[in-house]
Amino acid sequence: MKEEIIIAGFGGQGVLSMGKILAYAGLMEGKEVTWMPAYGPEQRGGTANVTVIISDEKISSPILSQYDTAILLNQPSLDKFQPKVKVGGTIIYDSFGIIEKPKREDINNFCLDAMNTAAEMKLMKTFNMMVLGGFLKLHPIVSIESVMKALKKSLPERHWDLLPMNEQAILKGMEIIHKQ
């Protein structure tokens, strides 16, 4: 098993932490992982992105030319990374803020309305976990249990009361993801 993923969106959407939780969950399952952020001024409001690789074998490059899956949360990210998805690969996008949907027919395009759903459920802070849930529904490369363990490990203890909310968001994401 090897999955090469790019996650991209606006700074503040939780792109980097989504990647971190995913990588952490992979680590919990004894897999090899790398997490490589674009650490530039992007973090302060522009487009942020992170490359996450989860594999059974040792990982060579943390920087890639092409991806198995692209999780794209705004239009500039979609425009930038759509051409870099491998043939037969997957794009997952949030319909909020996407003006031009992915056009490629040689890949699988999936959509979820996480931004609006999170707002309706008053779970805005867990928007990124909802998107992660959608991804894990399609590609169950790590278990929900590992993701929850990863969350617990990376959240300070004073925030552990937020764990059930995050799990709820992950499950909701699995429910609402659909083919474009």
Next chain:
Amino acid sequence: MAEEKEILLMKGNEAIAHAAIRCGCDGYFGYPITPQSEVLETLALLKPWETTGMVVLQAESEVASINMLYGGGGSGKRVMTSSSSPGVALMQEGIAYMAGAEVPGLIVNVQRGGPGLGTIQPSQSDYNQATRGGGNGDYHVIVLAPNSVQEMADFVDLGFELAFRYRNPAMILSDGVIGQMMEKVILPPLKPRRTNEQIYEECPWAANGHGLKKRGPNVITSLELESAAMEKRNLHLQKKYAECEEKEVRFEEQYCEDADYIIVAFGSASRISQKAMDNMREQGLKVGLFRPITLWPFPSKELKRLSEKVKGMLVVEINAGMMVFDVQAAVEYSIPVQHFGRLGGIVPDPDEIVQAMEKLRKVAK
């Protein structure tokens, strides 16, 4: 503190900080700069002054940091600093003083694009500065180039060991990719800081107020007004460097046994090159990867040996061509050696390296 053998997920910069505490570092002096600020941040978070007694100090500048290293190292303590390219440029005078006065110390450079203030993105364009000394005079710094978060952790202790063995500054030459990336890491075993008695025993040359009555004061200086004495001191340094070149060369080979072409790359470029190599191997092309781990001393003999059975070498580095000259000299210009790199903070992707190899193959058949 993490348990022994526990597998953790952390950034290269964080690994440096954890490793420093665990391998008995006495003092860290630094000034924040992207992309290495997590070293100082992590140390501040871990508060080692409460556990091992290690000093962590944010100095007023990089110039101050390196001179604190000069003082700390001069008293026989295991001291380190970290910075990124423009900050390390500021430190060069202090590093030359340390080399001249034979003071050990560890400098970490998490490189970013230059020249000048440049950019905050990854680069390897401090290769020449690191391997040629960087400051004035005939000296070398022992340069280790990690290519993973694990090596970031492992090379802290190794750096200190080499620095004290040769009484010379050692450097970990990393870059923004390795510093910012998170990977699995097992932290080195906990090693206590040396006691003053151990330091007196191991560093009889140190100026720490000990042994004055027995042998008079130790003087730490790089200044020598008599040129004959200065030449003698230089010859002593050169002898030491020759020994270091003899004994401390470190490198890694992958698929070099049957290779027709070899990629030579260090640090993050070697990771990206590995992916390019794997892709080319899948296409049936016999490509190998040679990774210098010590950039000085440079693995010239090993490259010379490999050059006798390959058609060409591609040197991939994230700069405009620096190590390529060392490779060309090592193989004595006997085979085509080409360079590929991106500049100013742009990191090449594996496909670009595959294309560069196609170019090399046209001239090296």
